[in-house]
Amino acid sequence: MPLQDFFDFLLDPQKAIMAFGLIGVILIVFAESGLFFGFFLPGDTLLFTAGFVASQGIFSLTPLLICVFVAAVLGDSVGYWFGKKTGPALFTREDSFFFKKKYVEQAQLFYEKHGKKTIILARFLPVIRTFAPIVAGIGSMKYRTFITYNIVGGFMWSFLLILLGYFLGKSIPGIDRYLLPIVLLISLISIMPGIIHFFKNKKRKEEVEGEI
Numbered sequence: 001m002p003l004q005d006f007f008d009f010l011l012d013p014q015k016a017i018m019a020f021g022l023i024g025v026i027l028i029v030f031a032e033s034g035l036f037f038g039f040f041l042p043g044d045t046l047l048f049t050a051g052f053v054a055s056q057g058i059f060s061l062t063p064l065l066i067c068v069f070v071a072a073v074l075g076d077s078v079g080y081w082f083g084k085k086t087g088p089a090l091f092t093r094e095d096s097f098f099f100k101k102k103y104v105e106q107a108q109l110f111y112e113k114h115g116k117k118t119i120i121l122a123r124f125l126p127v128i129r130t131f132a133p134i135v136a137g138i139g140s141m142k143y144r145t146f147i148t149y150n151i152v153g154g155f156m157w158s159f160l161l162i163l164l165g166y167f168l169g170k171s172i173p174g175i176d177r178y179l180l181p182i183v184l185l186i187s188l189i190s191i192m193p194g195i196i197h198f199f200k201n202k203k204r205k206e207e208v209e210g211e212i
Helices: 003-011 013-034 043-055 061-092 101-124 128-138 143-171 175-211
Strands: none
Touching (some): 043 061, 101 128, 101 143, 128 143
16 A cells, blocks of 8 residues: 555544445454554544545445444454464564554553453453454463353444444534534544543653652
8 A cells, every 4th residue: 555545544534434345344354353564554434434435436335334333353363363372572662653552451451450341341342442352362361252242232332333424424414514523523532532541641750759
C-alpha cells in the first residue's frame, strides 16, 4: 500500500474505502483486531464510514457485515495464539516503531480489572482492542472461553458501528456533508477513555507523591 494511501485510511476513511473497497476494510479490521502493529489503525471510524458508504449503494450491506464480523473474530484469534506462543516474554520486548510495551501493560491492567469481559469491552477501546486478545493468550483464559467472548464482542462492535453509519446515511438527507465532523467525533469518543485514564493515573500519582 503506497504511503499516501495509508494516510488516506487514517485521515479520510471514505476516500480510502472508495479506493480499496471491501477488501481494504477487511484487512484493516483483521490487522487492528489482533496484530500488534495494527494498534494505530482507525477501526471505529472505518466501520462507521463503511456503513455510510453501503447506505449509498456502493457496498452491499449483508456481505459487509458478515465479512467484517469474520475478520474481527479471526483477527482476535490470531492475537490470542500470538500471545499464547510468545508468552510473558512479550513484556520484556524492546520498544520499536511498531511495538510499544506500555500498550501490552495497559491491556494487562484492563484485563486484570475486568476479567473475561475485557474481550468484549476492549472492542470499543482503541489500542486496548488490539492487545487484549494477546494478553488473554498470555494468561490462563482457555480458548473455548475466549472464542465465546470474541464472537460476542466482534458481533457487537462490527454490527453496531456499521449499522449506525448505514441507518444515518439512509435516514438523514445530505449527511455526507457532515461525514467528516461525525468521523472526528467518533474518533474523539473512542480515545476519551484513554485520556480519562491518563489523567486519573496522573492525579493518583501526584496524591501519592504528596503523601510521601
